[in-house]
Amino acid sequence: KHAAFSSTNFENILIWETEADVPPGTAFDVQYKQYGEKVWLNKRECQGITQPFCNLTRETENFTEHYYARVRA
Numbered sequence: 001k002h003a004a005f006s007s008t009n010f011e012n013i014l015i016w017e018t019e020a021d022v023p024p025g026t027a028f029d030v031q032y033k034q035y036g037e038k039v040w041l042n043k044r045e046c047q048g049i050t051q052p053f054c055n056l057t058r059e060t061e062n063f064t065e066h067y068y069a070r071v072r073a
Contacts, residue, residue: 005067
């Protein structure tokens with residue numbers, strides 16, 4: 001829940017909170033897309049991860065565009 005981009009020093013990190021009852025070791029999958037696109041893209045390095053963050057800097061490097069990201073547990 002509460003997934004949001006944290007942008008510092010030109011790095012765009014997607015961070016999110018987990019519910020209190022999420023079991024340890026729960027895996028997360030991250031997807032992203034550019035505004036106006038219909039297809040969500042998997043962030044390969046952030047599939048099946050257990051930490052509540054994902055670096056999307058390379059995928060969101062065009063600062064004139066708008067991006068969306070989502071997380072599935």
